[in-house]
Amino acid sequence: MQSTELKAFVVDKVEDIKAKDIVVLDVREKSNVTDFMVICTGTSNTHLRAIADNLVREAKTAGVEPLGVEGRDSNEWVLVDLGDVIVHVMQDATREQYQLEKLWSEI
Template sequence: MDSKQLLAFALDKIDDMKARDIVHIDVSKSSDITDFMIVCSGTSKRHVLSIADHLAKEARHADAEPLGYEGQSDGEWALVDLGDVVVHVMQDQARSYYDLEKLWG
Protein backbone atom coordinates (compact mmCIF):
# COMPACT_ATOMS: atom_id res chain seq x y z
CA MET A 1 0.00 0.00 0.00
CA ASP A 2 1.23 3.49 -0.71
CA SER A 3 0.89 6.14 2.00
CA LYS A 4 -2.47 7.49 0.77
CA GLN A 5 -3.95 3.99 0.58
CA LEU A 6 -2.62 3.26 4.06
CA LEU A 7 -4.17 6.51 5.30
CA ALA A 8 -7.56 5.56 3.83
CA PHE A 9 -7.24 2.05 5.31
CA ALA A 10 -6.45 3.37 8.80
CA LEU A 11 -9.26 5.95 8.67
CA ASP A 12 -11.72 3.23 7.67
CA LYS A 13 -10.63 0.86 10.44
CA ILE A 14 -10.80 3.42 13.24
CA ASP A 15 -14.19 4.55 11.93
CA ASP A 16 -15.34 0.90 12.18
CA MET A 17 -14.78 1.16 15.93
CA LYS A 18 -16.62 4.49 16.27
CA ALA A 19 -13.57 6.63 16.99
CA ARG A 20 -14.60 10.26 17.55
CA ASP A 21 -13.24 13.56 16.27
CA ILE A 22 -10.97 11.99 13.67
CA VAL A 23 -8.36 14.36 12.25
CA HIS A 24 -5.61 13.50 9.78
CA ILE A 25 -2.61 15.72 9.17
CA ASP A 26 -0.14 15.61 6.29
CA VAL A 27 3.25 15.91 8.01
CA SER A 28 5.36 14.78 5.04
CA LYS A 29 6.97 18.21 4.63
CA SER A 30 7.83 18.57 8.32
CA SER A 31 8.75 14.99 9.28
CA ASP A 32 11.17 12.42 7.90
CA ILE A 33 9.54 9.73 10.03
CA THR A 34 6.02 9.53 8.60
CA ASP A 35 3.78 11.06 5.95
CA PHE A 36 0.48 11.25 7.80
CA MET A 37 -0.63 11.48 11.40
CA ILE A 38 -4.13 10.59 12.55
CA VAL A 39 -5.48 11.77 15.89
CA CYS A 40 -8.80 10.47 17.20
CA SER A 41 -10.62 10.05 20.49
CA GLY A 42 -12.09 7.15 22.38
CA THR A 43 -14.72 7.50 25.10
CA SER A 44 -12.96 5.37 27.73
CA LYS A 45 -9.76 3.43 28.36
CA ARG A 46 -11.43 0.31 26.98
CA HIS A 47 -12.62 2.15 23.86
CA VAL A 48 -9.13 3.61 23.20
CA LEU A 49 -7.57 0.15 23.47
CA SER A 50 -10.29 -1.45 21.32
CA ILE A 51 -9.78 1.07 18.51
CA ALA A 52 -6.00 0.59 18.55
CA ASP A 53 -6.25 -3.21 18.79
CA HIS A 54 -8.72 -3.37 15.89
CA LEU A 55 -6.47 -1.22 13.71
CA ALA A 56 -3.37 -3.30 14.52
CA LYS A 57 -5.17 -6.62 13.85
CA GLU A 58 -6.68 -5.43 10.58
CA ALA A 59 -3.31 -4.05 9.45
CA ARG A 60 -1.71 -7.46 10.09
CA HIS A 61 -4.46 -9.14 8.03
CA ALA A 62 -3.74 -6.69 5.20
CA ASP A 63 0.02 -7.45 5.32
CA ALA A 64 0.76 -3.99 6.75
CA GLU A 65 2.41 -5.16 9.98
CA PRO A 66 2.56 -2.31 12.51
CA LEU A 67 6.10 -1.13 13.23
CA GLY A 68 5.11 -0.27 16.78
CA TYR A 69 2.21 -0.29 19.18
CA GLU A 70 2.40 1.65 22.44
CA GLY A 71 0.00 2.33 25.30
CA GLN A 72 -1.69 -1.04 25.68
CA SER A 73 -1.32 -1.03 29.45
CA ASP A 74 -2.53 2.51 30.10
CA GLY A 75 -5.50 3.23 27.86
CA GLU A 76 -5.18 7.02 28.06
CA TRP A 77 -3.24 7.19 24.79
CA ALA A 78 -2.45 4.41 22.34
CA LEU A 79 -0.19 4.80 19.33
CA VAL A 80 -0.13 2.51 16.30
CA ASP A 81 2.82 3.10 13.97
CA LEU A 82 2.08 1.85 10.46
CA GLY A 83 5.18 3.47 8.96
CA ASP A 84 3.81 6.09 6.57
CA VAL A 85 0.85 6.63 8.91
CA VAL A 86 1.02 7.05 12.68
CA VAL A 87 -2.28 6.81 14.57
CA HIS A 88 -2.83 8.37 18.00
CA VAL A 89 -5.95 7.21 19.85
CA MET A 90 -6.53 9.27 22.97
CA GLN A 91 -9.06 9.99 25.66
CA ASP A 92 -10.35 13.58 25.56
CA GLN A 93 -8.34 14.77 28.57
CA ALA A 94 -5.01 13.54 27.15
CA ARG A 95 -5.90 14.85 23.70
CA SER A 96 -6.61 18.37 24.91
CA TYR A 97 -3.51 18.36 27.15
CA TYR A 98 -1.06 17.33 24.38
CA ASP A 99 -2.95 19.12 21.56
CA LEU A 100 -1.15 17.28 18.75
CA GLU A 101 -3.29 18.95 16.09
CA LYS A 102 -1.92 22.35 17.06
CA LEU A 103 1.62 21.04 17.40
CA TRP A 104 1.66 19.38 13.95
CA GLY A 105 -1.07 21.28 12.10
Protein backbone atom coordinates in the same frame (compact mmCIF):
# COMPACT_ATOMS: atom_id res chain seq x y z
CA MET B 1 0.23 -0.17 0.31
CA GLN B 2 1.04 3.43 -0.57
CA SER B 3 0.89 6.02 2.21
CA THR B 4 -2.32 7.64 0.93
CA GLU B 5 -3.99 4.22 0.67
CA LEU B 6 -2.76 3.34 4.15
CA LYS B 7 -4.14 6.63 5.49
CA ALA B 8 -7.59 5.86 4.04
CA PHE B 9 -7.38 2.29 5.39
CA VAL B 10 -6.58 3.57 8.89
CA VAL B 11 -9.44 6.07 8.89
CA ASP B 12 -11.84 3.35 7.76
CA LYS B 13 -10.70 0.94 10.50
CA VAL B 14 -10.89 3.45 13.36
CA GLU B 15 -14.33 4.51 12.12
CA ASP B 16 -15.39 0.84 12.30
CA ILE B 17 -14.90 0.94 16.09
CA LYS B 18 -16.60 4.34 16.45
CA ALA B 19 -13.54 6.50 17.13
CA LYS B 20 -14.55 10.13 17.55
CA ASP B 21 -13.14 13.37 16.14
CA ILE B 22 -10.84 11.79 13.56
CA VAL B 23 -8.24 14.21 12.21
CA VAL B 24 -5.65 13.45 9.54
CA LEU B 25 -2.48 15.53 9.44
CA ASP B 26 -0.26 15.53 6.37
CA VAL B 27 3.24 15.87 7.83
CA ARG B 28 5.26 14.94 4.73
CA GLU B 29 6.74 18.44 4.56
CA LYS B 30 7.40 18.56 8.32
CA SER B 31 8.77 15.13 9.18
CA ASN B 32 10.96 12.48 7.66
CA VAL B 33 9.62 9.89 10.12
CA THR B 34 6.09 9.50 8.72
CA ASP B 35 3.80 10.87 6.03
CA PHE B 36 0.53 11.13 7.93
CA MET B 37 -0.68 11.25 11.51
CA VAL B 38 -4.18 10.18 12.36
CA ILE B 39 -5.51 11.42 15.68
CA CYS B 40 -8.76 10.17 17.12
CA THR B 41 -10.57 9.99 20.43
CA GLY B 42 -11.84 7.00 22.38
CA THR B 43 -14.46 7.25 25.08
CA SER B 44 -12.78 5.00 27.68
CA ASN B 45 -9.60 3.01 28.21
CA THR B 46 -11.43 -0.09 26.94
CA HIS B 47 -12.50 1.82 23.83
CA LEU B 48 -8.90 3.02 23.25
CA ARG B 49 -7.63 -0.56 23.33
CA ALA B 50 -10.47 -1.78 21.11
CA ILE B 51 -9.69 0.84 18.46
CA ALA B 52 -5.95 0.10 18.53
CA ASP B 53 -6.39 -3.68 18.64
CA ASN B 54 -8.83 -3.63 15.72
CA LEU B 55 -6.45 -1.46 13.71
CA VAL B 56 -3.49 -3.76 14.39
CA ARG B 57 -5.49 -6.88 13.57
CA GLU B 58 -6.89 -5.42 10.33
CA ALA B 59 -3.48 -4.08 9.28
CA LYS B 60 -1.89 -7.50 9.73
CA THR B 61 -4.73 -9.08 7.73
CA ALA B 62 -4.02 -6.57 4.94
CA GLY B 63 -0.30 -7.42 5.01
CA VAL B 64 0.84 -4.32 6.90
CA GLU B 65 2.96 -5.22 9.91
CA PRO B 66 2.87 -2.54 12.62
CA LEU B 67 6.30 -1.24 13.58
CA GLY B 68 5.14 -0.74 17.14
CA VAL B 69 2.26 -0.23 19.52
CA GLU B 70 2.76 1.85 22.65
CA GLY B 71 0.46 2.54 25.56
CA ARG B 72 -1.89 -0.45 25.35
CA ASP B 73 -1.91 -0.58 29.12
CA SER B 74 -2.46 3.16 29.38
CA ASN B 75 -5.80 4.71 30.18
CA GLU B 76 -5.06 7.81 28.13
CA TRP B 77 -3.16 7.30 24.87
CA VAL B 78 -2.33 4.44 22.50
CA LEU B 79 0.04 4.97 19.59
CA VAL B 80 0.11 2.61 16.60
CA ASP B 81 3.09 3.04 14.26
CA LEU B 82 2.37 1.76 10.77
CA GLY B 83 5.41 3.44 9.23
CA ASP B 84 3.91 5.89 6.73
CA VAL B 85 0.99 6.50 9.09
CA ILE B 86 1.20 6.97 12.86
CA VAL B 87 -2.08 6.71 14.75
CA HIS B 88 -2.76 8.42 18.08
CA VAL B 89 -5.84 7.12 19.92
CA MET B 90 -6.45 9.39 22.90
CA GLN B 91 -8.92 10.14 25.66
CA ASP B 92 -10.58 13.59 25.43
CA ALA B 93 -8.63 15.09 28.35
CA THR B 94 -5.28 13.82 27.06
CA ARG B 95 -5.99 15.06 23.57
CA GLU B 96 -6.88 18.47 24.95
CA GLN B 97 -3.75 18.55 27.09
CA TYR B 98 -1.27 17.69 24.33
CA GLN B 99 -3.05 19.41 21.42
CA LEU B 100 -1.15 17.49 18.73
CA GLU B 101 -3.13 19.13 15.92
CA LYS B 102 -2.02 22.57 17.10
CA LEU B 103 1.54 21.44 17.70
CA TRP B 104 1.94 20.02 14.20
CA SER B 105 0.22 22.97 12.53
CA GLU B 106 2.77 25.34 14.09
CA ILE B 107 5.84 23.45 12.91
